[in-house]
Each structure stands twice: as structure tokens, then as C-alpha cells.
Amino acid sequence: MHHAEVTERRQAPRRRATLSRVTRLALALLLLVPAISWARAPVDEALALYASYHLDLGNLDRARDLLEADLRKAPTLPALLALARVYFTVGDVEARTDEEKLVAYARGRDVAKRAIELAPRNPDAHFLYGATIARWGQTKGIFRSLFLLPTVKQELQTIFEIDPNHAAGHALAGNVYLELPAIAGGSVATAEEHFRKALATAPRYTAIRIGLARTLIRRGQYAAARAQIDAVLAERDPAFVADWTVKDLPRAKKLLAEIQDKR
Template sequence: MRALLTALALLVVGTAWAGSPLVRELQALSTRYNENPEKIDELKAALEKAGESQAADVDTLLALAQVCFMYGDVRATTEDEKLAAYDRGRQAAKRAIELAPRSAPAQFWYGANTGRWGQTKGIMRALFLLPTVKEAMKTALALDPGYAPAYALGGSIYYEVPSYAGGDLDRSEAMFRKGLELDPRYTNMRLGLARTLLKKGHTADARRELEAVLGEKAPSNPADWAVKDVPQAKAILATLGDHS
């Protein structure tokens, strides 16, 4: 789930916000973060300062939730740093929900940061927080059925979670396929579908999806595709005897 959450979260920032110069700066960074990872630190500090104000708007809080998630995944080097970043991110998303309870992105960021915080803490904490993460995902989809990132989150949840705790590969596949209907160039969504198909024993279908990831000419998030999705797709193909 970690890899799936990482990539879907890095994609979503550019899909819903306008807002302040800081927000626009983060939107731009989200598709080219590989060029200057240190910029994440700078934006995190600036957005944290902006978010401290009681007058912080929804866009600023969503940007703070996003950059904290990015920092936890890309820049943090210790478990404590990761936990602090994800916790700050979920608190920012929670404030965004309070201001805009019908915001699908706010629900998504709350679920994504909460899920990552639980994963960092360990499997038992992750399972304990699972109902919270699932509720955020379901609420995001109820508010906006066309919000593709929530399908990626849902697909990863149903893929990763054990069946006794609510995992369901058929539902995972359905989530990923619906997300790809909405955004066919969402390469992490396609990677998630490939993993699910492999787990179901559909190796040939999974291989086609992985090759489609590698062959994508206009990914929704070019940086994410280059840094996350291509290496992961190649690694999975290598386990199938394909080293292309």
C-alpha cells in the first residue's frame, strides 16, 4: 500500500486547487519534484507558517496536507520525522474538512495521511485505523464520484488489507478499473491494477498493464511516472522473467 499511496498522492495535488502563490507553486512541483527534491522542504516550511493562521483557507490547508505527505515519503529520514509529517498532514486535512465538509480532496488527504501514519507505526496500528481510512475514501467518492485519486486509494486498500479485515481483490480490481476510466494516463492506478491482477493469478493481463505503464507517452504525472512507476513496473516484470 505504501508505494500506491505515495504515487497517487503525488498525482492529485494538481487536480483541484488554485489558491495562493504557495499553492500554485506546490501544484507545479508535484509534477517535477524529481528535479529539485529540496524544494519540498522550502514549501513545507512556508505552508506550515501559512497554515498556523486561523484564517488559513481550504486550499492552503490542502496544500499543507499534501506537502507534509510528500515530505514524509521523500525527505524524512527517520521514523519520527515521518510520523510528525504525516500527523501534521492529517491535522491540516482535518481542519480543511471542518471548513469544507463536502470537499472530496479534503477527505482524500485525511485518509491518505492517516493511512500512512498508521503504516509507519506498524501493522496493528494500520489495521486499527483502517475504518477511518476507508470512511474517508468512501466519503470522498460519495461527494465526487469522478474523483479518480479516491479510486486509487480504495483499490490499494482492498488489495493490501487481509481478507479477514475487509480485503477484496475483486473490489480492488473494480476500483482501479473505474479510476482508469476517469484517467487512463494515471500510471500508478494502472500499476495497482497490475498488482491486483497478479495476485488473482491473471499474469498475462498483469503483464499487459505493466507494459502499458512503461510505454505511456503522456503520463498524468511525469515525475511520478519516472521516479516511482517505471522502476516498480520493471521490477515486477523482472519477477515474471521479463527484464525489458
């Protein structure tokens, strides 16, 4: 037997063993890749919890904790925007006292401000900053709201400069003009304009219809208001199911009861 053949036979088992190890490693990597791709980022997991808060209000706290932990590692725009939304909603539906509401809105405001610093031309960041400030002022009372009004109006102006059709921005503007007294610049007509612009862009965002219904009631247009309320009650594919379930449906029923004898 030639020396080369002997060497070949001796090395063959070693090559097979090496090939086997490589094959096992490749298989392990292939099995690992789906696990990595399927694992959800903290922001995605938090948003899923947030979207299901109507099933369990505790999901708001779980979403908040995930996002706070994620932001301690590194601030990102998606996490900041998501956390500001969570705090806004905590103030609306989970907080039980004015003090708890103020804490939630203030935290949301601070987070939204960080989002603006990170992305100055992001309209959602400006909306969340303006919305949390407006809610904080509303909770404090009319005089504090008036004090904060210039800031809220500046945020609205910035939103519409960036995106003239920003639905949430128009909804915020509608609420601001509806709630303000006329002496401070409030205008039911201007509120209606903004709500209708918002509705044209986001017809399944039921909070807009609630705002428009309230505006139409103020104008004495009860039939038109009922049409908006009925649309909320009949909506089968709302833009945000959790808000529709927890906030918009109860408000729609309450408004309908308030105008049941109005013609």
C-alpha cells in the same frame, strides 16, 4: 491684453505641469499592473515546486515552507490541500526512517483535517485525510492499520457520496482492499474493481496502473499485469510527471522483474 488672457497664460504652465504629473502617474500604474498580475501567489509557487520535485527533492521542503508561511497568515482551502499533498509525498519519497515517515504523514493528516473543517464537502480533503491515515497506519504495522480501518472506510464512504467517480478515492480503496488480510475484509476482487473505476476516470494517473498490476499479479493474471506495467513504462504524458519519475517508474521496473518468469 485682457485680464482673462493674462490669467490664462499664467495658469497654462501650471496645468501642463499637473497634466504631466497625472500622465506620469498613469504610466507608472500601467507599468505596475502587469507586475502585480504576473506575481504568483504562494500556493501557485508551492505547487510549481511540488510538481518539479523529481528534479530536486529539496523542492518539497521549499514548497512546504511556502505553504506553512502562507497558512500562518490565513488558512485557505487551496493551501491546506496543497500542504497535505506535500507532506504525504515527503513521507513517501523524502523521509528516510519510519519515524520521519510517521511525522510527515501525521502532519499531513492534521492539515487535511483542517481542510475538512474548512470545506466539509470537498472530496479531495477527505481523500487526503484518509490517505495520510492509511499511510501512517501502514508504516506502524498491520495491527495499527486495523485499528484505523473504520476511519479510513468512513472517509472513503464520504468521498463516494460526494463524488462517485473520484479517481484518487477509488485508488485509495483499491490499495486498502488489496493490503488488508481477508479476515479483516480484504478482497483482491474488490480492489480490482476500484482500480478499474479509477483508471476509467484517470487513465494517465500511472499510480493506478501500478495498483492494478499488483492486483492482477495476486490473481495470477501475469499477461494482464504486464500490459499495465508496460503502459506505465511507455507513458509519455503522465498526469503527474514527478510521481511517475520518482515512484511509478521504479515500481513498474521492480514488478516487471518479479514476474519475468511467470506465465
